[in-house]
Amino acid sequence: MxxxxxxxxxxxxxxxxxxxxxxxxxxxxxxxxxxxxxxxxxxKDRIECQALYPDYLGGEIGIEEMTAPLEPFCRKMDVVHVxxxxxxxxxxxxxxxxxxxxxxxxxxxxxxxxxQNYFGVEGAEKAFAINTLEDTVKARRFVEKTRPKKIAIIGSGPTGIETACFLADNTSCKIFVVEMMDRLLPTLSRNASILMEKILAGKGVEVLTNKRVESIQDGSVTFADGTALDCDMTIWTAGIxxxxxxxxxxxxxxxxxxxxxxxxxxxxxxxxxxxxxxxxxxxxxxxxxxxxxxxxxxxxxxxxxxxxxxxGDALKPYSIRASTDSPVALISTGCGCAVGIYGDLCVPIPKRIIYTFKSWIDKSFVKRFK
Ligand SMILES: Cc1cc2nc3c(=O)[nH]c(=O)nc-3n(C[C@H](O)[C@H](O)[C@H](O)COP(=O)(O)OP(=O)(O)OC[C@H]3O[C@@H](n4cnc5c(N)ncnc54)[C@H](O)[C@@H]3O)c2cc1C
Known part of the structure; x- marks a missing residue:
């Protein structure tokens, strides 16, 4: 040492x-x-914007657009990077x-x-994930190389939904979204769940609710109710x-x-x-x-x-902006569109302008470190 x-x-x-x-x-x-x-x-040697991982997985952007190298940034800011x-x-x-x-x-x-939190589910750690750049690159390579026919996405939070939308738009796979609660986007409003279900149905994505994953094997996912889903790829997005x-x-x-x-x-x-x-x-x-x-x-x-x-001055208290009781979410739905959700309110159809706004926020985050 x-x-x-x-x-x-x-x-x-x-x-x-x-x-x-x-x-x-x-x-x-x-x-x-x-x-x-x-x-x-x-x-790591790069600052990463995780919000763009689903776009990368769908093949819509490259690594440079969602990361910035740390060394030049630290040099410019006079920060010692260990x-x-x-x-x-x-x-x-x-x-x-x-x-x-x-x-x-x-x-x-x-x-x-x-x-990533796997909640002790047997075999879950062997599933693909998109929580780090390394995991996301691995998942994209697998999609490009093996061209899976059936993909199961575990978890229907914003990350699971965006992943389903980008893969549905950019591949010919059959996509399943698996959720253990009784609706999609369980941490957001019911209106948001209804809207997202319609959007996914329009893309041919099948949603399985009330399905608790018990174990994940090569080629299938087994549920607590005794049923199973055959698939060539499983992507775990359920929780941190x-x-x-x-x-x-x-x-x-x-x-x-x-x-x-x-x-x-x-x-x-x-x-x-x-x-x-x-x-x-x-x-x-x-x-x-x-x-x-x-x-x-x-x-x-x-x-x-x-x-x-x-x-030596007194500190100022913090005031929370995005709280769990009125969460704000911009969720990309593929094809250059996104939906905006704020508490119980949500824009009823995906809009290009919302995607442009979300993409601008995410990409300008990366640009400010370059
Ligand atoms: C796929 C995905 C999509 C997302 N989409 C959105 C979105 O659209 N909008 C939104 O607002 N949020 C989104 N999020 C959430 C958002 O990315 C996180 O809330 C945010 O990155 C948290 O910032 P952080 O600095 O706490 O952690 P991170 O950005 O994860 O950074 C943590 C850093 O700590 C480093 N580190 C960890 N352990 C150690 C150690 N022991 N020693 C030194 N360094 C260490 C890691 O290498 C990493 O670089 C998304 C997350 C994911 C995974």
Missing amino acids: RRMNLERQTLLRVVVIGGGIGGAELLRNAATKEGLELVLIEP RDRALKADFADKRVTCEKNDIDYDVLVLAPGAV GPAPLIESLDLPKKNGWLLADQYLRVEGRKDVFAIGDSAWIEIDGKLATKTGMEAEIQAKHTARNLARVAK
């Missing part, structure tokens, strides 16, 4: 774990503030232990995101869980996620912040959604609060 020889400056050293949407956006904003020395711990994976942290000594380095901090920001690093940290958690206070600091710790998917953020009775949109706003807010810490 090497002690990273970063020359100590008289600045507040902020170490950020995770250079995804939250971490990268925080660094971009913090770089314009005075009094901060910024260090990023991130094993290409390493954080394993644990010592909060008394204020030190992060990585696979190859130990790094000291004054303030730590935890933004390691989430990982905390990143392994979070499990190893001795910090307050809720349902496995880092418990944040109203300033987005980990409960009870003045020098550790948690943002993005890894955090459980519940303020004034509202629970923050685990979305890129929320991660970005939390990142901007935290960058401003870090500048306040450097100056």
Whole structure:
């Protein structure tokens, strides 16, 4: 293990774990503030926009459009990029232990995101996933090489729906969407479910609701009711869980996620912040959604609060924008269209303008790091 020889400056050293949407956006904003020395711990060499993975899987965009290289971005922002994976942290000594380095901090920001959750379903880990760039590239290669005839998509959240739409439009496969609840998009309004069912039916996608997956084998999916579905490819999109690093940290958690206070600091710790998917953020009775949109706003807010810490000023509390009680979603439905959902409201037909807006948001996120 090497002690990273970063020359100590008289600045507040902020170490950020995770250079995804939250971490990268925080660094971009913090770089314009005075009094901060910024260090990023991130094993990957690219910032990725996961929202564009379904578009990539459907063959509509390339890797360059949904990722940005980290090195030039960090150089431009005067951020030290430690290409390493954080394993644990010592909060008394204020030190992060990585696979190859130990790094000291004054303030730590935890933004390691989430990982796919397989809920202990037998064989699920062998299914394809689109939670990381690597997984998504693997899935696209499989579609292009083997041209599967039947694809089962497990989970009917926005990711499952977008994946079904892009694959239905760009391949000749028969697509099945499998959902254990009694309707599609169970975390969004009933109106959204009805609309999406119509859109999928129009594309020939078959929806199987009330189907709890019991196990996944090569060539089939078995359900808890004893029935099975034959398929040549299974894509698992059903749910996320905390990143392994979070499990190893001795910090307050809720349902496995880092418990944040109203300033987005980990409960009870003045020098550790948690943002993005890894955090459980519940303020004034509202629970923050685990979305890129929320991660970005939390990142901007935290960058401003870090500048306040450097100056010795009081922190400002955070106000949740996208909460689980009135979620905002823009869901691509293929063919250059998307639907917009806000709480109980949803645009009744997919519109090009909504897709153009969603695509502009996602692509401009990537462009701002180039
Ligand atoms: C397929 C898909 C589609 C999506 N579509 C949308 C959408 O349309 N709109 C929307 O708002 N949201 C969408 N989301 C959700 C959105 O991508 C996430 O909410 C967002 O990326 C969370 O940001 P984050 O910074 O918390 O985590 P991430 O962006 O996942 O970044 C986490 C980073 O931490 C790094 N990391 C993990 N562990 C360690 C460690 N131990 N040491 C160092 N680094 C580590 C990872 O390598 C990664 O780079 C989608 C997600 C997926 C998977």
